Amino acid sequence: MASASTAQSETNKWWVAAAILSGQLTTSFGMFAVVVALPKIMTSFGADVNAIQWVMTGYLISRAVPMPALGWMAGLVGRRNLYIFGLLGATSCNALCGLSWSMESLIFFRVMQGALGAPAMGIGIVLLYEAFPARQRGLAMGLVLLIGSLGPTIGPTLGGYLVQEISWRAIFFLALPSGITSLVLTFAIIPRDTPQAGKTIDVPGLTTMTVFLVALLLAITQGQREGWGSSYILTLFAIAIVFFVLFLAIERVVPHPVVHLRLYRNFSFVAASIVVFLYNAGFVGTNFLVALMLQVVFNFTPLQAGLVLAPGAIVMGWIGLFAGRLSDRIDPRIPVLIGLACFALDMYFFSSLTLLSGVGLVTLLVITQRGAFGLIQSPLNNALMRTLPSEDRNMGSGLHGVHRGVAAAFGVALCSLLLEKRLAVHGVLLGQHHDRFALPVEQSLDAFGRFLQQAGEVPQQVAVQSMAALGQVYTNHIRMAAYADCFLLLAIAFILALVPAYLTRDRIRPARQAAPPVAVSSDARQTDP
Template structure:
């Protein structure tokens, strides 16, 4: 009992609350975009930058999180990022046109982008490694619960309060988080002589910006357009230069040698594929509920709520399993469940009962909850405490890129397969297809009996065909998601407790050798 009391539960609460606020913001703002588009007389392309700029700037600043925590202390860095996010949220709520809200969102991302890596790095510094699973399980609930609550809460605020409150809601939560954190969080050791690797930060930030922009705009601008090709080539070239540079400096902004750690790399790949599975569901299921079954954004949020609560229930269980048996068992079990349910979702139908869909989503989220945090935690458990800030920054950047890649890939599949299925369905109802033409004449007669003419019959039939084409395309998109889930399985067996302990020992020895080497270089100079 005494050992349990010694665990910093209050500190964990501060970290969970701040992270929850940051994750909630993305889904809550997304619901308000149609309202903001009408309010500011903006085009769809212009208003999408409200989301895009947050993604881009957030991806750029994540690599600096480890440096800020090591240099100034993780308490000050985390609370400072939350405070910056809160102040920028006030600016967003005061926006008066499209440009002002895009600028305010960019400022908001400066703080919001660093909340997740800083909170996770701080968690690994204050919590015993042998019990870290329970802590990361509770912390990880924010990743799945917040996106499910966002649409419901955002829809309610826009419809019944004011659009300003989708941003102002961050003020009381954020201020309470800062005050609570100032009282209960303990400061971590500070490296006062640590210098920021400006060239490395520039290279990784610009590469992340280019790649995330290409992934978010590839569908709109065309994947083979000169702009997208230039961005992708520039991102790859910048990443190569970044790696070469980081290998030559004593205090890299991101320790790229961590990617030579096979257990950490296996963890990154498996957990990022799990994140793709999560975000594909977050992307496709609301489209199905709203565009196919006609539910509002707020109703869709309520439909997704049981799945979010299922995640909240199973994540602490997954954490306890991790502390007991490691990551392999919950990882394999969870991803097997995800694969089975994703296969079932391939067979979506336009008239699927909503309770059946909710049951599938609850089972799928149970699998995601079992797998997600154990797979990520196992990798970071191989990293010495002094490098956890950089490890969580790497994990956050790759997770953001993986999520953007997954959504971009599924969007591409959805768009192209929709066109394919629409063309095939149109061929079925034509003068050259006797059976299709027979059903068309019957449908036309039904519409005529209701007082409609040929034009109305063709319009209604086109709408039905378009909806069916979208349902079939979603099935194809879930096929792609299923293959991505299968890709995770070969990496999970690498994450056994024995491998994690052995790799942690090797990394600690490597870090000691490097410190001795750099100390000798400074002495000789």
């Protein structure tokens, strides 16, 4: 009997994995595939940059807002029902985005896609985590990252082909097969769970939390464009602060709060959350900077830049799977600390790039960056879940999603602001040290002029073209120096993250070796050893 029960459990966990991972693939496509379609969408609807950015910003904000309430919602309707509702909504909104008739309708459906997809992401991870025995939960988190890496790998590549050969609308139907597969398997495999009795709706908490998160994320994502000192951005920050204070006050007194603030009295959870914030802000900020640098400084085409970035996404997925499995056998802090150190070192080497650096070196640094992320992500997810009792994992997973969402917005905003400031500083410094009439500059202009004359250029245009060429060289040097400063700052952020990562030691322990299997009930198999 024990052998039969164990075999059934072993088979069941892989069916649950198939159900949840196909849903994770659906949400991953929703995040990454649309990026390559933005120029075509602008042309199709006659939209400007301010309108098109809401296709991405609206999705990211709406995805983050429901995350803190996932634990409360799961208690209200049950985890299985919440996951099905979220996945059905996200899959349907994907199709509706492809059928949108105006810019306004597309933005609306993208906002709904993010809001409805949040439960599919957060609750799906918890369902997968608890379907595996404690000794294999790192493997489960590694599988999430492996499937998630297909989004940035396949999404822009296949999506770019569909946009070019068919229509931008086709990319929104890319996720339908995996979404439908996940829904069918979930209905068939995952058992119903009972909602918690007496659960009431915390309307004041839900309202104040929503206003706080929307105001904060709007301020962070629009601060660079509107101006950080503008009345609009300052008002958003003021609203966020006021409603955050109100939210904290309400959650302390209501009987069934949206967020249990006691989770933040768990030192290991707080320490892991700090690491999550720092490395997600750094990772997303790095991706932003690298994508810009490849096209602006090294003059790569979008396709060439994509080919440089694609191998890193593949490596990230496989290393994430390996690191997750490793975290089942050793202290999860070890791969996390190694990954943070590798990321910091990689950022230092990024800061050392020059205009003469080859594409092979840049590709290697990108692969190292994504590999370091894989070393961090899976073990840290495993470690963070271990810090929480089973009844708090739904809410902990939701808060984990909020930390990641706010960190992503903060990382891009900080890196874009820093890049702008350092460009200005290095422009002034270069102007101070290179006079137009200094001898080295004159020699450079003469050399450019001789080269252009030998190439057959019209003599009257040689002086103008020489100045333009020299100006472009100076501009690229300024840009390269500014990017180097940004990468050094990111290296420092990852070094700082080593401290809270190490301090999770009080609660995070390697999983104990499982005892010989015995016949147990399905409920007992879900508990930690």
